[in-house]
Amino acid sequence: MKIKELTAYLEKIAPLPYQESYDNAGLIVGNPNHEVKGVLVSLDSTEDVVEEAIQKGCNLIVAHHPIVFKGLKKITGKNYVERTIIKAIKNDIAIYATHTNLDNVVEGVNFKIAEILELQQVRILAPKGDILMKLVVFVPTEYTGQLLDALYAAGAGEIGNYSQCSFRVEGKGTFKPNSKANPVIGQANYLEEVEENRVEVIFPAYLKSQILAAMRRGHVYEEVAHYVTLLNNQHQEVGSGAFGVLANPMAETDFLAYLKQKMNVSVIRHTSLFNKPIQKVAVCGGAGSFLLNDAIRSGADIFITADYKYHEFFDAENYIIIADIGHYESEQFTKELLKDYICKKITNFAVHLSETPTNPVKYYY
Missing domain, CATH: 3.30.70.120 (Alpha-Beta Plaits)
Known part of the structure; x- marks a missing residue:
């Protein structure tokens, strides 16, 4: 199978036109006509991830986050982006990213979070129009x-x-x-x-x-x-975030403990609790503060996302609980999501989950 055949398959699941305007999803490095020898699935593309691909005999990295967001005028190795690109090209390794386009589809990143949390009746939180x-x-x-x-x-x-x-x-x-x-x-x-x-x-x-x-x-x-x-109609299967319900209501502190365990997080930053059960849940992998009003309108009891700034927590206005679990933590299961999709299509070469830790945020206990 050629790289372009595999990426075309992924783009049927998460079409590139569904990415946000600031994004850079798609084939970033590599020749689309090269044969795929092995795939390494990662959340990020870094020098260490490229090295892992080399060691595992993979000539294609499928990542969630694009290594290049802005245009590069020079590639001299002065930063990690340029060094990663240089290393990938020197070793003939292609890098493909499926980012906000995978966020914005049913059965994408946010539906994977809902699956991990065992939510039911899951739907897009903020469907896109036009x-x-x-x-x-x-x-x-x-x-x-x-x-x-x-x-x-x-x-x-x-x-x-x-x-x-x-x-x-x-x-x-x-x-x-x-x-x-x-x-x-x-x-x-x-x-x-x-x-x-x-x-x-x-x-x-x-x-x-x-x-x-x-x-x-x-x-x-x-x-x-x-x-x-x-x-102008909203497309109910394309949009940001996800909304679902728990099979049974849970006390707030019980749910926060459940959230830590299910999402494998060590700390949750959250707004004040209301001392009432949680059953309706809104989620958004990565930075999701832009969806707060949609989460409130949905009637969700809690909004789980990441990258909240100090002053943005005030915007909850006692309407909803905001739970910030961290960017990497909210999207970590995207690797399994992508591997499952690729393995459904491919049987004649290896697909590996990256073992390289790429979370740049560390915690001191």
């Missing part, structure tokens, strides 16, 4: 099935747990081909009336080009009457 489009296209009635099959194969018509979703209305289309036309139905210079269906399907906006290409392949007309609209 990432869905609707295609309206007109087609002769007898060719409707052929067209829809092509659109479905290209990724249209999927809504949550449902596929092949469409809407159609029967009507009558009219057209008059000129002398240069090559009509499938009718004759040049004669007005035609055809029984047609108006077909509507929804699709992710990043698939627009392939959806329109599929429409043209599956349509019989020389000129296809259609239009595409960007929808």
